[in-house]
Amino acid sequence: MMDQTDRKILDIIQKEIPIVPNAFEVVAQKAAIDKDDVINRIKRLKENGIIRRIGGSFDSTGLGYYSVLVAAKVAEEDLEQTVTFLNRFTGVTHNYQRNHEYNLWFTFTASSKQRVEELIEFFKQKTGAQEMIPLPSLQKFKIKVHFKMTEDK
Structure with missing residues (x-):
């Protein structure tokens, strides 16, 4: 079960985890709790499957x-x-x-279009997939999503 502090931490870390040596201290300050409490809560949320991964969202094309x-x-x-x-x-x-009919869809990023094409062919050979069709984006709308966990007061 999540409490309001868990929800606040989730809001904070979805928006930005600063790239600094004391990142969890910064999150703790924003959440108005102790750094160790932030770390323990994040561990628990990860163990309970609420958090799947913590990582950056990058504009790969950029x-x-x-x-x-x-x-x-x-x-x-x-x-x-x-x-x-x-x-x-x-x-x-x-x-x-x-x-x-096309029952598995995945996103894939590599250093170049040629490399993507080479690896897709490699994937087909190694997996026995009947077909893999690359569908490059024509227009970018969004590269990340934020699920609001708390209500603004």
Whole structure:
């Protein structure tokens, strides 16, 4: 169960964790609690599955990378093994099972369009996926989402 302090911490860390040596101290100051309490609460929220990961959100295109959404057609019996294989690659940031002919969709980022194409072909060979179609974005609308956990007073 989450209390109001947990919710406040979630609001803070979704917006920004400063890149400084004492980042959790800064979060603690904003939450008006002790740094150790922040760390313990974040650990508990992670253990309970409320927090899946803490990491940066970067504009990959702005940093010179190439990103695509990939629609894959994978045999149902190979789906779990394919997801496990893809998740080993740092460039794969999200994947979703869909109730569709193309039943696995994932986002993938690499250093160039050529590298993305090479790795998609490699993924197909290693996973036995019947097909993988790269779907590059034509327009960017948003690169991150913030789930408001507290009400403004």
